[in-house]
Amino acid sequence: MKVLIIGAAGMIGRKLTDAILRDQVIGDRRVEALHLADVIAPVPPASDSVKITTSTTDLTDPAAARALTVWRPEVIFHLAAVVSGQAETDLDLGLTVNLDGTRNILDAIRQTGEGYCPRFVFTSSLAVFGTPLPDVIPDDFAPNPRTSYGAQKLIGEILVSDFSRRGLLDGISLRLPTICIRPGAPNAAASGFFSGILREPLAGLPAALPVDPETRHWFAGPRGAVGLLLHAASVDTAPLGHRRALNLPGISATVADQIAALERVAGPRAVALIRPEPDPLVRDIVSAWPRAFAPDRALSMGFTAETSFDEIIAAHIEDELGGSLPLHDVP
Structure with a gap:
């Protein structure tokens, strides 16, 4: 199986890469090739058994997005985004990266054609919800973002669901809990x-x-987040129907x-x-x-995180x- 990680130079991308190389399988399928893409050149870990390639890729360029799908990866993790604080203070940047970049990779998948239908794991956000909120959010609670970042992520979710409905990809959008504790230097996220x-x-x-x-x-740790992503890459998506966005355990x-x-x-x-x-x-x-959430759909599909x-x-x-x-x- 061939796997593509977009946003591979980020913290979650690096930890996801390490987990894939450690296990060398996703679900019950062996990973044979892994491509790491980001606007910053990813540093490829050493591996004797998985072929690793990298690229410095800006998804705001449609041609760059198309270059990522020509080798037809069976699983695509789309982690790349401008974080919440940046997207709120710089609307143009958020729209360009979070909305146009997502649209470009989805269009690249569609244009690959010839029966190509990869598993597409999109990292969405709790920011798709906004006030007024109940103390505990059930699965059927309607998104209502109060930030530009949340709006951009919600649009991405809708596109993933629509492309899945059309059979252009097999998508799943993960409304990840806030990841804590993030190692390294602080970023511009409000969280x-x-x-x-x-x-x-x-x-x-x-x-x-x-x-x-x-x-x-609502929180999950980096280990929990990687586990959620890997489970999403192999889980049976039939129970999702056309509602491809999931609230997750945390x-x-x-x-x-x-x-x-x-x-x-x-x-x-x-x-x-x-x-x-x-x-x-x-x-x-x-x-x-x-x-807080009551993520019954995700729990019924086997998603777990820290407690x-x-x-x-x-x-x-x-x-x-x-x-x-x-x-x-x-x-």
Whole structure:
């Protein structure tokens, strides 16, 4: 099987790549070739058994999108996007990358023709929902985005469903929980502080908290997110019908819950590194996002993620900090 990852240089793209190369199968099919594409040149890991190729690709160029489908990958992961904060402050950039880029890769698949119908896994977002929201969102709750990013992702979902209805691809849109803890440097996502208030103190660094501690949200860790993506690449999509977008399992937690988990693991000195720095823009964006889901459709199809922030923090320490905390953070 041939697999394409668009947005492969990003955090989730890199972790997805590593998982595919570790297992060398998706579902019950062996991965023989993997192409990594991004606007930043992906760094290919070494592999003796999977053929790896890379390209520096800008999906806003239709010709570049077509170049990704000529080798007819059976599975395509579309992870590339401008994140929420950028898409809200720069409408043109969000439209160009999140909307035009998605349209271009979908058109490239359609134009490949000759019975080509790949599994297309599209990373959508909880931002397709907006206020007023129930405390727990059921599967039949209507999307109503309150940000440009959410609107762009919802349009992508609709296109994936329509192309699937037409038999042009076998698509599934994943409304991923906010991914926490993201390793590496902070990004421009409005949700970035959810990771920062854990990642920085675990490394002995200060972190800014722009919202009230009682702010509640829906989360999964990087390991959980990769598992959700891989399951989507092989799951039977027949139960989805023409409703190809899925709310996914996750953890409903407040910022205070996150901080309590941090204290259990790293002690009060780590918590003391978090300083309140109110940010009205971030507060307004995040306040319009969901707090909890009842993702019955996804659960019935076998999707799973983490079940506690203690689990997420433990995975971060193992994967990103060599399995232990800096001595000054040990409680």
